[in-house]
Structure formats: structure tokens, C-alpha cells
Amino acid sequence: MTAPDPLTLALGMPKAELHVHIEGTLEPELAFALARRNGITLPYADEAALKAAYAFDSLQSFLDLYYACADVLRTREDFYDLMLAYLKRAAADKVIHVEVFFDPQTHTARGIPFTTVLEGLEDGLAEGLARYGISGRLILCFLRHLPEEECLATLAEVEPWLERIHGFGLDSSEKGHPPSKFVRLFARCRELGKPVVAHAGEEGPPAYITEALDLLGAQRIDHGVRAVEDEAVLARLVREGIPLTVCPLSNTRLCVFARMSEHTLPRLLAAGARVTLNSDDPAYFGGYLNDNIRAVQEAFHFDAATWYRLARNSFEASFAKATEKAGWIARLDKYFAAAGVSPGCG
Ligand SMILES: Nc1ncnc2[nH]cnc12
Ligand SMILES: [Zn+2]
Numbered sequence: 223m224t225a226p227d228p229l230t231l232a233l234g235m236p237k238a239e240l241h242v243h244i245e246g247t248l249e250p251e252l253a254f255a256l257a258r259r260n261g262i263t264l265p266y267a268d269e270a271a272l273k274a275a276y277a278f279d280s281l282q283s284f285l286d287l288y289y290a291c292a293d294v295l296r297t298r299e300d301f302y303d304l305m306l307a308y309l310k311r312a313a314a315d316k317v318i319h320v321e322v323f324f325d326p327q328t329h330t331a332r333g334i335p336f337t338t339v340l341e342g343l344e345d346g347l348a349e350g351l352a353r354y355g356i357s358g359r360l361i362l363c364f365l366r367h368l369p370e371e372e373c374l375a376t377l378a379e380v381e382p383w384l385e386r387i388h389g390f391g392l393d394s395s396e397k398g399h400p401p402s403k404f405v406r407l408f409a410r411c412r413e414l415g416k417p418v419v420a421h422a423g424e425e426g427p428p429a430y431i432t433e434a435l436d437l438l439g440a441q442r443i444d445h446g447v448r449a450v451e452d453e454a455v456l457a458r459l460v461r462e463g464i465p466l467t468v469c470p471l472s473n474t475r476l477c478v479f480a481r482m483s484e485h486t487l488p489r490l491l492a493a494g495a496r497v498t499l500n501s502d503d504p505a506y507f508g509g510y511l512n513d514n515i516r517a518v519q520e521a522f523h524f525d526a527a528t529w530y531r532l533a534r535n536s537f538e539a540s541f542a543k544a545t546e547k548a549g550w551i552a553r554l555d556k557y558f559a560a561a562g563v564s565p566g567c568g
Contacts, residue, residue, distance in 0.1 A: 225526070225562045229519045232529040233512050236553050238319040238536035239312060239500050241444050241467035243363070243393065244301075244343060245292045245325055246503025247308040256294040256303070264294065276506055281425050281476050282395055284506060292328050298342040305346020306353075311504070313354035315512040318550060319540060320358045322347075323391055327365045327376055340383055359388035359541060361419065364407060366392050366399040373407045381414070388541055389417040391444065392434075396426040401433035401440075408438040417441050417541050419467075425478060428452035435464065442466070442539060447473055449495070450486045460494045465539030469502035471514050476507075482521035491528065498536040530558055530565030 226234075250269035257264045266272040272291075278284040295301060305322070312320060322343070329339050340360075347358040362380065364373040380387065390411040392404060401408075401420055411418050420434040424445035431449055434440040435458075443449075446466035449456045459466065470485055472478075479485045490497050499518065504510045509517075518524070537550040558565050 228524060228526045228529055229516065231526055231558070231561055231563060232515045232519065232524075232532075234316055235529065235533045235557055236316055236318045236550065237511065237533045238321070238498075238540050238550070239317050239511055240321045240442065240465075240498055240536060240540060241323070241469055241500035241502055242308070242312075242320065243288075243323045243325065243503050244304060244308060245295070245328065246288060246507075247311070247505050248291055248294070248304060249307065249505045252303065252307055253291050253294050256296075256300050260294060260296045260300070262294055262296075265290070276475075278475055278506075279477050281397075284476055284503070285395060288503065288506065289328055292325075293332065295329065295339075296334060298338050298345065301339055301342025302345040302349070305343050306349055308504075309346065309350030309354055309356050309358070311510045313350075313356055315510050317511055318356060318553070319537070319542060319546075320356060321361055321388065321540060322358060323361050323363045323393065325363050325365060325393065326380065327368060327372070330376070330379075336380055336383070340386060344386065357542070357546070360386070361389045361391050362387050363391040363393040364404070365394040366403065366421075367395040370404050370407050373404065374410065377407065377410055384414060384416075387416070389419060391418070392420040392438070393444070394421075396421060396424055396430065400426070400430055401438050405437050408440075412439050419444055421445055423448040423455075424473070425476075428455040431455050431459070435462075440464075441541075445469065445473070446495075447478065447486045447490070450489045450493075456490075456493055456495065459496075463496050465496045465498055465535065466490065467498050467500050467539075469500045469507075469514070470518050471504075471507045471509055472502035474517075482517055485518075485521070487518065488522055491531075496535050496539060497532065498539050499532050526558070526563045527565045530554070530563075 420440040421444040422434040
């Protein structure tokens with residue numbers, strides 16, 4: 223039997239996605255359908271005009287559009303449709319577990335009750351499990367462009383639903399909003415017994431990664447791609463086995479790197495960092511997880527062992543129970559064995 227090429231293997235391998243913003247999975251087609259259903263006029267004539275606006279030169283230029291489009295999400299059914307549409311795409315890419323970010327402040331600020339958001343997303347996760355066999359968790363992200371006091375008020379507001387929120391994260395505009403702004407907020411999150419993650423080192427400097435670890439107690443760093451700029455920060459990430467949820471298409475679309483060939487992913491891997499691959503905001507950045515894999519493979523020509531490592535990292539870095547992780551890794555090993563490939567690691 224001839225072994226499949228590394229790209230074919232990577233596209234078909236079971237994997238987890240640990241960094242995807244549900245609001246960032248809103249495809250233009252669904253945005254217009256929800257706008258029609260809710261009697262809202264989007265400031266774009268049609269789907270093509272909206273897509274034409276996806277020319278970003280920075281994180282902020284993207285966030286402005288991302289928050290504007292989220293306005294079409296109004297009802298529990300809207301959040302359900304959004305989640306289910308994402309899970310369908312993820313299942314097609316052989317994703318078997320997802321840890322999904324959501325930004326409740328984007329919605330509660332518009333008068334949408336938190337329960338509408340939570341229940342709609344949970345309905346979608348339940349249906350996704352039934353239809354596609356994907357397990358899912360929700361990670362609530364705080365918007366870092368807002369004052370810490372407002373985020374503390376949001377946390378107090380969601381405490382009654384704590385057992386339905388798996389963890390807490392920090393997203394939105396990174397520059398000028400360092401992790402140190404949110405020390406009290408994340409101390410409270412940890413006090414509540416929840417895992418914490420934070421976007422850091424996307425556009426911001428490596429020092430923000432250090433702050434996220436030391437001041438917020440982040441257990442995973444979302445992006446972290448600028449860690450290579452500080453040897454000590456990178457060495458620490460490697461030594462402590464801190465997972466990085468890297469999103470290659472996001473980074474090129476938001477001009478963190480001018481082109482994929484300049485991405486720091488190979489350097490992070492070569493240093494021994496615990497990297498995972500993810501799609502971030504797939505509707506806006508040119509694709510879902512397997513589109514990221516295709517773009518990475520075109521630039522870097524990874525071997526089968528590297529793809530195995532990336533998939534294995536995605537399971538190991540998840541917040542699932544150890545028994546679940548062991549089951550997924552066994553499934554991954556079986557997949558590689560059935561393809562006649564011995565990845566030579568793990
Ligand atoms: N890439 C990103 N960085 C920070 N906040 C975000 N919110 C949605 N996508 C984001
Ligand atoms: Zn993100």
C-alpha cells in the first residue's frame with residue numbers, strides 16, 4: 223500500500239479546534255438570511271458587496287466589520303443556526319471536538335439577553351453532537367477594549383450559568399489593552415474554578431504573553447505567534463508546555479505577516495512549542511480548519527509526523543477530560559496506522 227501524501231493525511235485526520243470565535247463563522251449568506259428574517263438592513267447591497275469589504279489591514283479594521291455584522295444575531299434561533307452551520311463545516315474537515323469562543327458583551331450591549339445567546343449556542347452544540355458526533359464546549363471571552371469594571375459586571379451577570387461555561391478568555395483589540403488591565407477579572411475567573419485563556423502576541427508584543435501567563439494565569443495562549451521575537455519568552459513557552467492556538471490564515475489576512483511563507487509557525491514548531499492549528503474567524507479569513515491546513519502545506523511542505531504532532535497537540539491542549547483525550551488520541555493513532563503511516567512520535 224502506498225501511503226497517502228502528507229496533505230491528504232492532514233485533511234482527513236481527526237482533530238480538535240480550540241480557537242474559533244462563533245461570531246467569526248457568520249458567512250455572508252447567513253448574515254443576509256438573518257438580516258431578512260429580523261427585518262434589518264445591512265449597510266451592504268448584497269453578499270458580494272459584503273465580501274468585497276473583507277480587505278483588512280489590521281486586527282482593528284477586521285473587528286469593526288465583525289462587530290457590525292454581529293448585529294444580525296438577535297434570537298435564540300439565530301445563535302442556533304450560527305453554531306450548527308459552523309459545526310457542519312467543522313465536521314466536513316474531520317473536526318471531532320471544538321472549544322468555541324463567544325463574546326456575550328457584543329450582544330448584551332445591543333439589548334440581547336445573555337440567556338438568548340447561551341441557549342441558542344447550546345442548542346446548536348447539542349444538535350451538532352447528535353448530527354455530526356462533534357463534542358463542544360463554550361469559552362466566554364471578555365472584550366479587552368472595554369474597561370475592567372464592565373467585564374467584572376458581565377462576569378457577575380453570568381455567574382448563575384457558570385456550570386454551562388467551560389472557561390474564560392480575552393479577545394478584541396490587543397494593542398493598548400495589555401493583560402495587566404484585567405488582573406482582578408481573571409483572578410475572579412480562576413477563583414470560580416475555570417480555565418483561562420488569552421489572546422496575546424497576535425499584534426501585541428511578546429511581553430503581553432508573559433503578562434497573560436503571570437498576571438492572568440492563562441493556560442493556553444491564543445495566537446502567540448510573536449513569541450519568536452523574544453528568546454526567553456519562547457523558551458518559557460516550550461519549557462512549560464504552554465499550548466499556542468495558532469491561526470495562520472487569520473495572521474496573513476490581518477497583515478501580522480505579509481505572506482504565509484513569513485509565518486513563524488515553522489520556527490515555533492522547530493523550537494518545540496506546543497502548537498495547534500485553528501481557523502479563528504473562518505467566514506472572514508478565507509476558510510475553515512482544512513483551508514488553513516492547505517495554506518500551511520503549500521507554504522511549508524510539512525511531513526506526516528508534523529501533521530500528526532499538530533493533531534495530537536490539539537487533543538492534548540483541549541480542556542476535555544483525560545479519558546476523552548485518550549480516546550481521541552487512540553482514534554488518531556488508528557487513522558495513521560490504517561493509512562500505513564508511522565508518524566514516529568508521540
Ligand atoms: N483574531 C482576533 N483577535 C482578537 N480578537 C478577536 N475577536 C475575533 N477574532 C479576534
Ligand atoms: Zn481569536
